[in-house]
Amino acid sequence: MTEETALQRVKFYQTGTHTVGNRLIDKGARSVQSSMDRSNAITSGHRACQGCGEALGARYALDAAMRAAEGQLVAVNATGCLEVFTTPYPETSWQIPWLHSLFGNAPAVATGVAAAMRRKGRSEVKVVAQGGDGGTTDIGFGCLSGMFERNDDVLYLCYDNEGYMNTGVQRSSATPPTARTATTPALGDAPGNVFGTGKNLPLIAMAHNIPYVATASVAYLHDLEDKVTKAMHIPGARYIHIMVPCPLGWGTASDATIHIARMAVESGLFPLFEAEHGEVTRSNKIRRRVPVKDYLAPQRRFAHLFKKGQEDTTRIARLQRMADANIERFNLLGERESP
Amino acid sequence: MLKQIEGSIAVAEAIALCRPEVVCAYPITPQTHIVEGVGALVKSGALENCEFINVESEFAALSVAIGASAAGARTYTATASQGILFMAEAVYNAAGLGLPIVMTIGNRAIGAPINIWNDHTDAMSVKDAGWIQLFAETNQEAVDLHIQAFRLAEELSSPVMVCMDGFILTHAYERIDVPTQEEIDAFLPPYDPVQVLDPVEPYSIGAMVGPEAFTEVRYLAHEKQLQALRLIPEIGAVFKDVFDRESGGLIHPYRTEGAETIAVALGSVNGTIKEVVDAMRDEGAAVGSISICSFRPFPLDELEATLAGAKHVVVIEKSLAPGLGGILASNVRMALREMAVPVYTVIAGLGGRPITMASLRGILEAAAKGRLPDVQFLDLDHGAVEREILRARGIRRSGPTAENILKSLGAAAVAGDE
Ligand SMILES: Cc1ncc(C[n+]2csc(CCOP(=O)(O)OP(=O)(O)O)c2C)c(N)n1
Ligand code: SF4
Ligand SMILES: [Mg+2]
Numbered sequence: 215m216t217e218e219t220a221l222q223r224v225k226f227y228q229t230g231t232h233t234v235g236n237r238l239i240d241k242g243a244r245s246v247q248s249s250m251d252r253s254n255a256i257t258s259g260h261r262a263c264q265g266c267g268e269a270l271g272a273r274y275a276l277d278a279a280m281r282a283a284e285g286q287l288v289a290v291n292a293t294g295c296l297e298v299f300t301t302p303y304p305e306t307s308w309q310i311p312w313l314h315s316l317f318g319n320a321p322a323v324a325t326g327v328a329a330a331m332r333r334k335g336r337s338e339v340k341v342v343a344q345g346g347d348g349g350t351t352d353i354g355f356g357c358l359s360g361m362f363e364r365n366d367d368v369l370y371l372c373y374d375n376e377g378y379m380n381t382g383v384q385r386s387s388a389t390p391p392t393a394r395t396a397t398t399p400a401l402g403d404a405p406g407n408v409f410g411t412g413k414n415l416p417l418i419a420m421a422h423n424i425p426y427v428a429t430a431s432v433a434y435l436h437d438l439e440d441k442v443t444k445a446m447h448i449p450g451a452r453y454i455h456i457m458v459p460c461p462l463g464w465g466t467a468s469d470a471t472i473h474i475a476r477m478a479v480e481s482g483l484f485p486l487f488e489a490e491h492g493e494v495t496r497s498n499k500i501r502r503r504v505p506v507k508d509y510l511a512p513q514r515r516f517a518h519l520f521k522k523g524q525e526d527t528t529r530i531a532r533l534q535r536m537a538d539a540n541i542e543r544f545n546l547l548g549e550r551e552s553p
Numbered sequence: 554m555l556k557q558i559e560g561s562i563a564v565a566e567a568i569a570l571c572r573p574e575v576v577c578a579y580p581i582t583p584q585t586h587i588v589e590g591v592g593a594l595v596k597s598g599a600l601e602n603c604e605f606i607n608v609e610s611e612f613a614a615l616s617v618a619i620g621a622s623a624a625g626a627r628t629y630t631a632t633a634s635q636g637i638l639f640m641a642e643a644v645y646n647a648a649g650l651g652l653p654i655v656m657t658i659g660n661r662a663i664g665a666p667i668n669i670w671n672d673h674t675d676a677m678s679v680k681d682a683g684w685i686q687l688f689a690e691t692n693q694e695a696v697d698l699h700i701q702a703f704r705l706a707e708e709l710s711s712p713v714m715v716c717m718d719g720f721i722l723t724h725a726y727e728r729i730d731v732p733t734q735e736e737i738d739a740f741l742p743p744y745d746p747v748q749v750l751d752p753v754e755p756y757s758i759g760a761m762v763g764p765e766a767f768t769e770v771r772y773l774a775h776e777k778q779l780q781a782l783r784l785i786p787e788i789g790a791v792f793k794d795v796f797d798r799e800s801g802g803l804i805h806p807y808r809t810e811g812a813e814t815i816a817v818a819l820g821s822v823n824g825t826i827k828e829v830v831d832a833m834r835d836e837g838a839a840v841g842s843i844s845i846c847s848f849r850p851f852p853l854d855e856l857e858a859t860l861a862g863a864k865h866v867v868v869i870e871k872s873l874a875p876g877l878g879g880i881l882a883s884n885v886r887m888a889l890r891e892m893a894v895p896v897y898t899v900i901a902g903l904g905g906r907p908i909t910m911a912s913l914r915g916i917l918e919a920a921a922k923g924r925l926p927d928v929q930f931l932d933l934d935h936g937a938v939e940r941e942i943l944r945a946r947g948i949r950r951s952g953p954t955a956e957n958i959l960k961s962l963g964a965a966a967v968a969g970d971e
Contacts, residue, residue, distance in 0.1 A: 329575045
C-alpha cells in the first residue's frame, strides 16, 4: 500500500440516523460501525451487487475484529463472491493484510499464518479466515474440521447466503429445502431443493469441542459485533456462522436485505446462539415471532411455494415445523430456564 | 560430519539445520521417515523455534505452508505419489503466489493400480506447475540439494521441489556427510521475504487477475524459471566454496567427451548408468551419460552443448505419457531441435521395476547400432501383455486389467514350477 492509498477514514453523511448502529445511544454501547474510527476493512469501490448481505456482514465482522485486535489482524479468504468482488485487478477494497489462496483451503492457510506469526514473535497479530457457505460447509470442510480439531488459533467466519452465489446460484449443503437454485430448479412435483439433506455447520463445529461457536446475522449488528469481539479474545479455534442474504440469488429487493435477514431469525429458521466447548450457553430470544411464510413469500427462490390458487401448504408447513423445532431446541422464546 | 545414516534421516537433519519455522506433515510412503525425522527433532527440542503441524491431508499440508510462507516463515513440507495429486491445486497456487516453500518428493508411482514403489510419475504430474524441480542422484546430493533449495527458493521467491527416489534413496543407509550448523549458517542467510502479510504494510495477496494482465503474470513465472537457470549453477558454486564438494547445478555429464551414445536420465538410476558406462568404456565403446539435476527449469542450452557430438541419445525415464511415450524424452528433443540426432525413449523402472546393468547395457548397445525403437519399455513381459490383449478382445466382460495380469503371471509361474 502506497502513501496515496493509505487507510481511508470513513465519513458519515447521515448523522443522527440509525443506519450505522445507534449513534444516539450511550457512547460505550455504540456499535463499531457507528464510529468514524472504524477500520473500514472493506472500503468503497468493491463490486458487490446492490444490497449484498455478504459485503455488509464481512465489513461488520472485520471492523469489529480489527478493533478487538487493535489493528493487528490478517484475513485469509476462500474463493467466492467476497473474494471476487473485493479484488478486481488491479484494485483492492481491503485495508487490512489479506490473502486469497484457494476455494477449499482457507482454514489451513490461516493455520499457517497463525503459526508463522507465533514463530516470528508476532503473537499479537490475530488471524481470521473467511468463506462463503459453499467454501465452508462443502469444499473447505475437511480443512475446517482439521483446523478445529487442532484447536488452531484462528477465528473462522462463514458468510452463509445459502448457495454458491459466485458461480451463479447453485445448491450447497447450506441451501434450505424447497429453495430454487440453478441446480435445484423449480421444476417437477417437488420443485426446488429437497427435504432431509444439508448440514448444520454450527452444530458440527460444536461437536469439535472448540472454545467458541456462534451464529449471527447482518440484521443484528450489535449482537454480531459482540460475538466477534468476544471470539477475538478467546484463544484457539473459533467459529461464527453469519447469515447474509443475497439479493441476486434469493430474488429479493436490494433494500430488503436486513428485513429478510431479520425475518429469518424471527421466524426461528435461523436461530442465533452461542456455544462454548460444545455446550450452548446462550440463545437470542425472538422478540416478535413471525410465521415462516412471511419470511419465504418475498423471496423469488421460494415463489413456486406461493403460486396463485395452489399454495404449497404441505411444504410450507414442513418448513414451519423446522422453525418450530429450532425454537424448541434453542429455547428461542425463552420458555425454559437458560440457556 | 560423516555418518552411516538413512537417506530420509539425513535429509531430515539437513532440513532442521536450515532452521525452518513451520513444517507441515501428512504421512505417505516413502516420504514418512523424513517428516517423522523432522518431527522428532522439533519434539526433542533439538530444532528450536519451529512449529511442526500434523494436518489432515496433503492439501492442508501445502495450504498451511502457503499461509506460513506468506506470513514470512521459512516453510517446509514433504510428500509423494497420491499426496502430490491430492495437493495439486495448492501446488499450482504456491507457485502462482511466488512463495519460497521447499518440498521433498520421495518419488513414487501413482495408481491405479496402487503401487508404493519408485518411479517419477508423481513429479511429472506437476512438472509445469511453476515449481523448480531438482532431482537428486545420491543421498549426499539429496542432502545438499535441500540446503541449496532454501537459498534458491528465497532468492527467487519461488517454491522448490527436491525429488529423491522413493526407497532407493529415502530408505537406503549409506555414508553421508551431514553438514554442521556453522556451515549451513554461513551458506543460508535468514529468509527476507519480498512480500509478507503484515498489518504494518497491508498488502492484498492473491487477487483476481483478468485477461488484461494474466499473460504478463504468467510470462513472469516463465522468466523466473529462466533466472533460475542462471542462479542454480551460481548457488552450486557458492555451495562448493562453503562445503567443499560439487552438488547441484543443472546437469552432471559423465564421460561424455567423444561419446557417440549418450544416456540421459533423472535421479538415482544415474548411478547404475555410470557403472554401465564405465564397463562399456573399458571395452572401448564410445558411451557416456548425463544426469539432469534441474528438470524445471529445463537446461536446454547445456544439454544441447553437451549432446552436440552424440550420434545416439537414449533417454531412460521412470515416467510415461500414455498415448505419447516419454516425458523427459520430449523435453530432451526440444533441446536437440536443431540437431538431426535420434532420441530414443526407454521407459524403465515403473512402479519399482529394477533397472539392471544387463538391461541397460543391452539398450546402450542396441542404440549404438541404431537398433532401438523410438519408444521401448525396458524388460516388458511381452507374453503377459499379449495374452491380456487377446483375452480382452475375446470377451466383453474381461474384468480388471491389473488383476488379470497378476493372475496370468501367477499361472505362468505355476506352470514354470511344474
Ligand atoms: C476447486 C474449485 N472448485 C470450484 C470453484 C468454483 N467456485 C468459485 S466460487 C464458487 C462458489 C462460492 O460459493 P460460496 O462459498 O457459498 O461463496 P459465495 O460466492 O456464495 O459467497 C465456486 C463453486 C473453484 N474456484 N475452485
Ligand atoms: S451474488 Fe449475492 S453474494 Fe454475490 S455479490 Fe451479489 S448479492 Fe453479494
Ligand atoms: Mg454462498
